[in-house]
Amino acid sequence: MACFSWLTSAFLIVYAMSVLMATASVQLTTKTDNPYHPTGGEGSLTPQECPKACDYRCSATSHKKPCLFFCNMCCNKCLCVPSGTYGNKEECPCYNNWKTREGTPKCP
Template sequence: MARLSLLQSSLLFFLIASTCFVEVSLAGGEGSLRPEQCAAACDYRCSATSHRKPCLSFCNMCCAKCLCVPSGTYGHKEECPCYNNWKTKEGKPKCP
């Protein structure tokens, strides 16, 4: 197997590093949003539900506290531990 040149190694490293950066930046993460971004993030998060009004209410409340909304319209809560771990008195998830 041929050894990679320094230029090839550098390009390969840059490609891998930039891919990782894009994935992390798209996922957001705890505290990645500013309060004024919550409405738009929650609007998208709740766009696929038939219970839009309560979804938006709880999502905006959770976003205001955590400054994070998971990507997509469902799931991916592991991206925002605060959002994921906030529970109701009954122990059910508070955030949609």
């Protein structure tokens, strides 16, 4: 009987640890590390806020230097950077519609 209660206690401890670990990983994955939270469209940033917003915008790319260069250029003109590391350009029409001579998007 003592063996059964020892096994039951061990199982409950392991189960409780796995539940705690799963809860902790869910909390870590749902927490956003994005320091830039857009407050709304073009003109919502000041030129001083552009580097921080572009650092986050370009954080997931393997081409950091060109991304940061063009993102900061676009941010200084439009005073807006889309949220996230990719997409969401509809939040900033100026940023989205600025094209190169070839017709490709200028802003990352």
